[in-house]
Amino acid sequence: MAHRWINTLSDTDVTPEVAFLNRRQMIAGAAAGVGLSLMAQRARAETLEPNNWDDITTYNNYYEFGTDKGDPARNARTLTTKPWSVTIDGLVDRPGDYAFDEIMAKMTIEERLYRFRCVEAWSMVVPWNGFELADLLELAGVQSGAKYVAFETVLRPDEMPGVRYPVLDWPYVEGLRLDEALHPLTIMATGIYGRDIPNQNGAPLRLVVPWKYGFKSIKSVVRITLTDKEPPTSWNKANAGEYGFYSNVNPEVSHPRWSQATERQIGGGLFSSRVPTLMFNGYGNEVAGLYAGMDLKKNF
Amino acid sequence: MVQDRINVLARRVPVWAVWLLALAPAVWTFYLGLTGGLGAEPIKALERELGEIALQLVILGLCITPLRRHLGVNLIRFRRAVGLLTFSYVCLHLLVWLVLDVQILAQIWADIVKRPYVTVGFSAFLLMIPLALTSNDLSLRRLGPRWRQLHKLTYGVAVLGAVHFIWLSKGFQIEPLIYLAVILALLALRWRPLARIRSA
Numbered sequence: 250m251a252h253r254w255i256n257t258l259s260d261t262d263v264t265p266e267v268a269f270l271n272r273r274q275m276i277a278g279a280a281a282g283v284g285l286s287l288m289a290q291r292a293r294a295e296t297l298e299p300n301n302w303d304d305i306t307t308y309n310n311y312y313e314f315g316t317d318k319g320d321p322a323r324n325a326r327t328l329t330t331k332p333w334s335v336t337i338d339g340l341v342d343r344p345g346d347y348a349f350d351e352i353m354a355k356m357t358i359e360e361r362l363y364r365f366r367c368v369e370a371w372s373m374v375v376p377w378n379g380f381e382l383a384d385l386l387e388l389a390g391v392q393s394g395a396k397y398v399a400f401e402t403v404l405r406p407d408e409m410p411g412v413r414y415p416v417l418d419w420p421y422v423e424g425l426r427l428d429e430a431l432h433p434l435t436i437m438a439t440g441i442y443g444r445d446i447p448n449q450n451g452a453p454l455r456l457v458v459p460w461k462y463g464f465k466s467i468k469s470v471v472r473i474t475l476t477d478k479e480p481p482t483s484w485n486k487a488n489a490g491e492y493g494f495y496s497n498v499n500p501e502v503s504h505p506r507w508s509q510a511t512e513r514q515i516g517g518g519l520f521s522s523r524v525p526t527l528m529f530n531g532y533g534n535e536v537a538g539l540y541a542g543m544d545l546k547k548n549f
Numbered sequence: 550m551v552q553d554r555i556n557v558l559a560r561r562v563p564v565w566a567v568w569l570l571a572l573a574p575a576v577w578t579f580y581l582g583l584t585g586g587l588g589a590e591p592i593k594a595l596e597r598e599l600g601e602i603a604l605q606l607v608i609l610g611l612c613i614t615p616l617r618r619h620l621g622v623n624l625i626r627f628r629r630a631v632g633l634l635t636f637s638y639v640c641l642h643l644l645v646w647l648v649l650d651v652q653i654l655a656q657i658w659a660d661i662v663k664r665p666y667v668t669v670g671f672s673a674f675l676l677m678i679p680l681a682l683t684s685n686d687l688s689l690r691r692l693g694p695r696w697r698q699l700h701k702l703t704y705g706v707a708v709l710g711a712v713h714f715i716w717l718s719k720g721f722q723i724e725p726l727i728y729l730a731v732i733l734a735l736l737a738l739r740w741r742p743l744a745r746i747r748s749a
Binding site: 300303304307308312316318319369371414415416417484487503506507508510511513515516518519520521522523 | 582583585588589590591592593595649650651652653656659660663664665666716717718719720721722723
């Protein structure tokens with residue numbers, strides 16, 4: 250079911266408190282299983298100002314194309330994204346290769362304006378276009394034994410100059426708990442600003458989980474596997490002490506090498522100030538319930 | 550011989566020209582940062598550029614003695630300038646970090662104490678202070694042989710600088726490791742058995 254979460258674009262400054270209020274109302278409706286008609290009573294517009302196209306498409310971490318922030322924009326044009334298919338397998342009723350065009354024909358594309366918080370303590374606001382991951386998983390039919398979802402990025406050494414170096418153990422893999430994957434905030438993005446998503450941002454489709462650090466939002470997905478075990482994730486394999494499976498945005502849990510209490514909003518120029526980082530990147534009202542009773546310092 | 554030509558040429562280059570040439574990238578990068586030439590996040594870009602230039606100057610400084618000893622190229626009259634330029638770039642790098650990047654006083658101190666890569670980088674800066682303060686003729690005369698001993702701190706500073714770079718990088722990255730390898734190689738050249746091998 251698409252449109253379970255709604256926001257609107259607005260050019261006013263970021264005022265998180267107001268955003269909080271809106272979402273609290275919306276999610277309260279959703280949690281109670283009330284229909285969309287009731288949630289339409291949004292008090293005020295979402296007050297996030299999206300970053301411009303250039304910021305979003307030239308400042309990227311996509312190590313398969315190089316470790317410099319500008320490398321993906323320089324090198325990713327070589328990536329072939331047509332044709333594309335996603336293998337969905339594991340604990341599903343209808344495993345197989347799902348062609349990208351076939352997926353797009355069945356999905357409802359929405360606009361989602363999300364905060365995006367990198368583990369490196371910078372952030373952007375991105376107007377994604379995409380569909381809910383839950384809808385894609387429904388196509389394949391999730392079996393009752395499934396507890397986790399594993400994702401894999403395409404690995405093409407001919408098209409990806411960065412994979413010559415063992416920066417990470419290629420291919421890039423990520424994972425979510427099933428309830429995280431089915432959450433209405435979790436989307437597969439296929440566009441930005443209404444245009445096809447550029448290669449450097451993870452064309453033709455990438456995960457977006459806005460309450461987690463950016464590296465969880467795996468790019469250029471070619472495989473989605475439903476499993477009953479917590480799947481391995483790339484940064485956790487590279488350094489388990491620094492990157493946990495959950496990696497929820499949490500200002501109270503520092504990265505061992507830097508604080509996560511504040512963030513630099515991209516686009517402010519040379520003299521911008523850091524701003525406080527919000528718990529769950531400001532999506533606490535929607536997702537905190539997923540982690541009720543969990544020690545988030547231990548499960549970082 | 551090539552070295553003689555280089556030596557003749559080097560004698561003609563005034564030291565102030567080295568200062569001017571070496572400070573130009575700092576001015577240029579700052580200008581780029583002001584005018585949008587450093588991309589979406591100019592603060593980190595400026596900070597990183599200044600830090601990398603500092604490391605490159607460290608390497609340049611460490612080259613001067615082996616160049617003379619093994620290849621007969623004499624650039625010794627620029628060594629003080631290179632050292633002080635290195636310190637200048639480290640100061641600028643630190644200043645960008647303090648004033649533009651972190652800004653919050655409490656967090657600055659917390660970072661220095663709690664974040665190993667910041668601790669390492671900051672230690673390198675502290676170790677450079679006595680070197681910068683004694684980079685003048687008066688100190689050289691007053692300290693005598695102790696001056697040479699003191700300025701061997703440069704070796705520690707160089708290694709700390711490279712470790713600082715490696716430690717702040719995510720994943721397994723080649724570039725910072727190359728800096729450390731070059732620095733270690735230049736230090737190895739000073740090791741007695743190797744230092745004895747001179748050019749013909």
